[in-house]
Amino acid sequence: MDYRDLFFVDPDKTLKLKDVDPAYKGHHETAEAAAADTARYQSELMSRQSLLYAEKNHSVLIVLQALDAGGKDGTVNHVFAAFNPQGANVTGFKQPTPLELAHDFLWRVHPHAPAKGEIAIFNRSHYEDVLVTRVHKLIDKPTLTARYARIREFEKGLAEAGTTILKFFLHISKEEQLARFAERLDDPERNWKISESDYAERALWDDYTIAFEEALSATSTRHAPWFVIPANHKWFRNLAVSQIVADTMDDLHMSYPKPTVDLADIRRKYHAAEKAEKKQQTN
C-alpha cells in the first residue's frame, strides 16, 4: 500500500476530514506488528539523507500541522530523530513576535528553507497564518484567499529550486485529544505545559476542522502535497510518515558523487610512502 496515494489531499476534490478515520491502522493490527516495517523505513531515511547530503542536488522540506496533542512533537522525536542532526534542522514556529508581525507572513519562514543537501522540518509553519488567524478572526476573507495564493507561489518557488516538499496533517479524533490532555494532567514531566487556552481552543474544534479542510485543499499540489495522516495510533502515524518520506526520497534516484581525485594516484602518493616509512621505522 503506497500511503502517498491513500492519504494525498486531492486539490480537485472537496476534503472532508470526517471521511478519514483517525483510528485507521492499515494492514497492521498492533504496534508490534508494524515495528519491523517502521524500522526498515527509518533505516532508509538514514541512508537517503546521507545520499542527499553527498549529492547536494536536492533539499527536503517537511511541514507538520495538527491540532493540540495531535502528535507533532512525537513525530519529530520518533520519526525524524532517524536523521543525522547535522543536515536536518527542526524549526518550531511559535506565536509571532512584534518584529515578525511587522513583516509579511512568509518573512520569518523563508530563512529556514532547506539548502541543497539539507532537510528542514517545520513544527507548525506558515500555515498557522491561514489557520489560527482565521479561526480567531484576525484576518478577513480576502486576506485569507490572498495568503493561499502567496503560499502556493512560495512553495512553487522552493520546488523549482530543487526542494521536495511534504506536508502532513496529523489527524486525531476529538475524543483522542481529550484522552491525551488527561494523560498530561497525570504526568509531572508534562503537566506544567497545560493551560486553560488548550481547552478554549478545543471548543473551536469545528472551526479548526473547516479551516484545515479549506487550507489543505487550497494548497495541496503535486509538487507540495498535503497528506492527512490518521494519527490516533501513534505507531501508525510513525509508520505512515516514515514510509511517505522514505519512498519520496527514494524516488529522487540519488547517487554518491564520483571522486574528484584519482584514487589510485592518492594511494600511491600518500599511503604507499607512509607504509614504507612505517616499515623503516620498525626495522
Place this chain on the structure above:
Amino acid sequence: MDYRDLFFVDPDKTLKLKDVDPAYKGHHETAEAAAADTARYQSELMSRQSLLYAEKNHSVLIVLQALDAGGKDGTVNHVFAAFNPQGANVTGFKQPTPLELAHDFLWRVHPHAPAKGEIAIFNRSHYEDVLVTRVHKLIDKPTLTARYARIREFEKGLAEAGTTILKFFLHISKEEQLARFAERLDDPERNWKISESDYAERALWDDYTIAFEEALSATSTRHAPWFVIPANHKWFRNLAVSQIVADTMDDLHMSYPKPTVDLADIRRKYHAAEKAEKKQQTN
C-alpha cells in the same frame, strides 16, 4: 572516574598533546564492555534535555574541534543524536563566505548561540579563526592574541547569560588519521569527499599541534572548559563525551516547572463534563 577532571585543559599549565595518549581506553577494554555505560549516559542526555527545555533557565553550547578525520561528524551522529532534534541545533562552520569575512570573526557565530532551553552544537567553530588561519599565516601574532581575548570575553558573556559551555578537542594520532583516510579511499559512500588538500593539511600536523596546544590553553576556563578527548577509539570518545555532557547537565539541578493552572480544577471543569457527556451518549 570523572572524565571532566581527567581531560580538563588547565589554563595554568602548559598543554602538551603528546602527553595525552590518543588510544586511552579508561577502565573498559572493548567497545562491548563500554556499551552499557554509554547507553546509560545517552539516556541521561535525553532526560536532561527534556528538563532543560521545560525549565528554560539554562542553555548548553557544545563545541567540537579536531583535525581531519578526528571524529567530529561521528560524535554528532553517535552522541548527540540522542537529543530530540527540536531544541538541539547543529551548526557546521565551513570556510567563511566573503560576507562573513567582511565582518569580525564572531559575527557569523553569535546568531547560533543557544536560546534558553536549547542546546547548540558547533561542528567546527570560532576556533577555526585561531587555528587554520594561524597555521596558514593568514593572521599575525597580535591578531591571534587579540582573538584569544575576544573569544574569552564572548564566551564569558554567554556564560553570564545562562549558557553552559563545553568544548571538546577530539585527539587522534597521526597514524590513526592515515588509517581513517585509507578507509575512506575504499568506501564508495565516502571517497567522493577526498581531496589532495586533506593530505596537504596532514603535512602541517606539527603546526596544528602547536596551534591547538596554545589556543586550548589560552581559552580554557572554568565556565568554558576545554577537554582533550582521546579519540583513536571511537567508542571511548563517545563514552567520554556522553559522560561529560550528561554529568555537567546533571549538575544544573534542573526541575520541571510547577503547573500554572489548578490541575484539580481543570479535571473538574473539562474532563468530568466530557465523561458525563460520553456516558449520556452511550446510554
